[in-house]
Amino acid sequence: MRKTMMVGTLAMLLSACGGKQETATDAVGSTDATTAAATDEAAATETPAAQSSLDKDAVHDRDGNPVPLLPFDINSVEASTAAIGELPFFSMPEGYAPVNRPHVRSHARFPFRLGDGLHWVEGASWSAKVGVSSELRREKEFSARELRRNLETVLQQAGARQVFDGPLQRGFYYGPQLEEEIGGGFIDAVNMDTGAQTTVHVIRQADRNIWVQLSTTGHDAGLVVVEERPFTATAKLLTEFPYLAMPEGYDQGNRPKQRDFDMYPFWTGSDFEEVEGRTWAGQVTKGERGFSMHEVRRNLQSMMDEAGGVLVFEGRIPKEASERYDSNFKGPYSDGTSFVWQDYDSLVYRFDRPDGHQVWVHARLEYGSAGWVVVERKELVQTAALLPADALKRQLDADGRVAIEVNFAVDKADILPASRPQLEQVLALLRDNPSLKLSVEGHTDDTGQAARNRELSQQRAQSVVAALTAGGIDAARLVAAGYGAERPVAGNDSEQGRARNRRVELVRRG
Template structure:
């Protein structure tokens, strides 16, 4: 909601929309388990254990929370955080008429400080007992303060705001289940800083000891959790309408196999290479996979990005494909630094330059037809992304041109493309290119007056500046190879054109292959 629409008297927002007609997700575990195709599935791990793909809602979420937290949660100082179970049946049923998130209007003169963050599916750890309790579903969170229109004539009062909101919580049939300090450091520990401290920052960014209460509304078909924190100069509110997870992304048999969750789009144009190498971290080393590669940046279109929603959909797709979880966590910095920007640059929209800066998931999928697919997913609170590689041996698509054919085309057109293969994303000429180099040597030796420009070209995938430098380096490598065989350097020039002179459509595999070329151009 915008600030101007929130400066109403503090009453419960009696909206006309009806409650959803589902069974109680906390009281009916079977209903939760049936919510999506991956809800009761597990993803095999490379170490033989089972990684939870999607967990059904239960009355006592302690076991689920522990499974999802992996090795356990720690606060900012490294102290363990308890994951506290909760019996939803202890909350009386409410029949109050509620609409949609965030369900409540603000007291007169109060409203969000910035635009609220709203997510269609996320998870938030509510303060409970001596620790936290995970709740997932649709969420809304914001810092609260004086409404923009009243900042010159009204002072913030935490008592006024709290009394008003707790009054409407009570009118909605809510039960208070926690009262105590916010413990802000809980949300800035190593496991939660990105997802919660970042993604829900305007729900937890108050003093460490800010007074905090948690209320729960239980209705037939939904549970609603509210966490309100206040200190002397502001407040924060998190509201989650608990819902079972429903996967919206599906695995496809066609490359790149992964699809986007509902409400998400590619942040930038996805990039695809017909043949490349990408290193996938396995926990002990890198598996360098050659073949087709695909890189995509995944962002929410209208609502705030939800790292958890992307993660759950990825888990569902991997379960559907029978994928193996090879690694989860943060890739060590010293491992990430083994590869330079030349390799990472092309994939930076999807997985960045520093692979240690976010939570990673690495999967391997062995398809029934013998193909093997690897996925590296980068999970961050602002955006996510993934690189997909389908292992495939190199297939040469260009043909050797003998010296006579080179001369014939040079005489007719003044230029000819030659077949020279290089190491992936490098200027090193591969040994299988020597027969073509030998034919160029023969051409130059048969006509001592011939002078040539060796021109390098790339397709348009990746960074334009990087492509320019790569094309120049590859042209220079060919010139160096010819000079090393006795050709006078004054007869040769090296030029790089990067992606600026395509000869085919870069939107197709065939077109990109034609654009990646080395040409000989006759010099007058």
């Protein structure tokens, strides 16, 4: 018996269901009429779940040609009362199976082929490349006709109406607007010959609509099934920093990187705005075959609406702008926004907190992952205190080491002008004690990459040595050393602990 039945007992139920039934051959023959009807009736009721914020944007194919985004009157499809199970609603014919593990997303959107263009549908989705099942590949050959006739027959039994029959037009899915979300996210179903025979069927029921796109070539098939549903946000704005929550089923991946004070540049569309304050950078992850760029985008939009946020930028950051900041700067934020800001879709928001603080968000959206950087704009709270020369001497005599207040530019070894008074006191200490020799040691917290932390701490220690020798101190009395996060004096799990660990110390030599 061929496995053309629906999940569970669907085949038995379908054989007894009422309503108009067509053969697969009749349905294909009526394609031009049904497609024309769908286009003619476009001014009528449109499927509500297809009206996302990006539907109004122009879409172009890989060659730069515009692709029409077409409406569809769902009421033009006769309602079906067939008993249908759960996504993906039907099984493969005997001897056929997904080639790889299917992509199953709780909420995504897919542009189905319709007329000369595409029609957006969003909801729960299932997609896969289909071929001969692995255990039968030595004895069975793929037949597009066998697969297609089986699936079209069961769709007709479910009360489906065919609304498209034509070429896949692979280039539609690999244009600049759709390559990441669709060309990558639904790759198993759309990465096929551009002329692959493609049909689209729609099942309308009282409580849901089901869309099915099947593309076949001489050696494989691509299948997309979407149960159309309105979007429901699962991520709610948090009261505590970083204020953004994970959508349901997603997690933070690697441990997020949080800094008590730093700077991150947010692209505004014409230039960067460098925002200083408390920073957070992290991933938004889910198993790749369950990850939905659209679901992450919609949840972020919902949280920003809740916060009264302003969309500052949407699109791709220009390459020449991205390259203003090198990999050393981008490294601590790479889980959130990677090293190449121009290679993915970005969303930049800002919103004001009830306490008056302004918050900025840069979200990275790619087909298999996402992340964001959050900065709450705040002034630096000084945690280091100026130590006069006599106090430095007393602590060196007592402990053999003393931490000094030296502040540097973000992710650089440039000493800030505000540190000059402290360096003057170190110079006075060395002039008053000509036999004193010091090791100048740089330390960081554990935020960021260990190798970069060691490199930066060494460079900062060398900058302090250079400033002291420029003040007349013999270079033979000083050495520089950088230890990164290897020698903490406090835990790195709190703002206070991380602040104590970021320090420059003077250590007595001999």
